[in-house]
Amino acid sequence: MQFLLIAYLFAAALNKEQFFLSAYRGVITKIEQNKVSFYSGHSMVFDDGISKNKQELLDKPDIEDQLHYKYNQGLSSANTDAGRIRNEAFFKEIYGKTQAEVSKNLKSLQWCPKLANQTIQFNVKNGAYAALMRVSNELDKHPEWKKYLTNVGGTFNWRNISGTNRLSAHSFGITIDINTKYSNYWQWDCGCKNEGATLKYRNQIPLALVAIFEENGFIWGGRWLHYDTMHFEYRPEFFVE
Ligand SMILES: [Zn+2]
Incomplete structure (x- = not known):
């Protein structure tokens, strides 16, 4: 009986492979034996098995590490x-x-034809543009x-993240920064680029606005310890249910 219960719980819990398969089903064909296979015919290692500190996670993550931290939604x-x-x-x-x-x-x-009517560029791959x-349609109301x-x-800007040699997600056209005038960014607030700096969180963006992005597969930089409240990035792997 106990064995059956454990077996059931094991089957019910999604593993990390399934999060990626579900979120990138148009580009990933399968993840088996620690290998991610793409429709392009290319394949990549899923989990390199190396345990990493905070900086190493940023600098040399494998695909599996992308889900290292849980993305927390909600008010508090x-x-x-x-x-x-x-x-x-x-x-x-991709x-x-x-x-x-x-x-x-x-x-x-x-973008938001009634309220902003600004022409922006976004990547059509894996449902990002859609x-x-x-x-946009929802916010415009x-x-x-x-x-x-x-x-x-x-949106699109092929560049490194300030103070690093890592490509910004803006390089891939899957990210939008809304009006910087009402935004807070940890590097502006601390006047530094040091990941270890002590930060005091600040935000002016309404959480109901954020929720509309999140309902459509975008994470918000305002939920990061290293906050960037203008930044919304298409990352469907965090919203698989
Ligand atoms: Zn940004």
């Missing part, structure tokens, strides 16, 4: 750095390996949020 949730861990090769495989390759996968989107379109939605700070 604790911030983690979930989503800041990115295996660059994984994103390159969204484009170079600036030119990503550019070919971008499509113009009329997800941002849904967010909220004139009370107009000031946050106008003057979008940017």
